[in-house]
Amino acid sequence: MASEHVTTLSDENFADTISAEGEPVLVDFWAEWCGPCKMIAPILDEIADEQVGSVKIAKLNVDDAPDTARQHEVMSIPTMILFKDGQPVKRIVGAKPKDALMAEISEYI
Numbered sequence: 001m002a003s004e005h006v007t008t009l010s011d012e013n014f015a016d017t018i019s020a021e022g023e024p025v026l027v028d029f030w031a032e033w034c035g036p037c038k039m040i041a042p043i044l045d046e047i048a049d050e051q052v053g054s055v056k057i058a059k060l061n062v063d064d065a066p067d068t069a070r071q072h073e074v075m076s077i078p079t080m081i082l083f084k085d086g087q088p089v090k091r092i093v094g095a096k097p098k099d100a101l102m103a104e105i106s107e108y109i
Contacts, residue, residue, distance in 0.1 A: 002041075005048035007058040011065045017058055019086030024108050025056045026082045029074045031063050036095035037078045043098045055082075055109040082108055 009017055009027065018025050028044055030037035041059075048057035062069040062077060072081060072088070082090040082105050092104050 003045035003048040003057070005052055005057065006045060007056060009058045009060040009065065009068075011068050014060065014065065014068045015086075017056075018083040023053060023055050024082055024084040024089070024105075025058055026080055026105060028057070028059045029062050029069055029072070029077050029079045029081070030059055031061060031077055034077050040078050040095040040101075043101060046098060047102065051109065055105065084108055 007017060007025075014027075018027065026044075026047075028037075028040070030041070044057050044059070047055070051057075060068060062074060074081075076093060078093075078095055080092040080101075081088045082092075089108055090105060092101065096104070
């Protein structure tokens with residue numbers, strides 16, 4: 001089951017969400033047809049539930065929001081970009097286990 005702490009993004013709410021004051025936002029650029037995206041989804045749900053107040057998890061379907069994906073030069077999925085104060089600070093390409101993902105973002109949260 002998807003976490004209630006995961007935000008669904010669109011072209012319309014993307015800029016407001018990543019630039020909101022507070023914790024950094026890890027955006028998962030994904031698509032319905034992407035196998036590795038489906039593998040990482042439950043891991044991101046877990047992180048969202050465990051890291052409330054430290055990092056926000058958000059998902060952007062690249063098929064529904066191609067302009068935003070293009071603006072952030074997302075060439076392959078899953079790509080996760082960690083935004084802090086509206087600026088990208090970390091880019092992670094490909095599915096990773098939870099501990100590897102946490103190690104990548106821990107310095108920012």
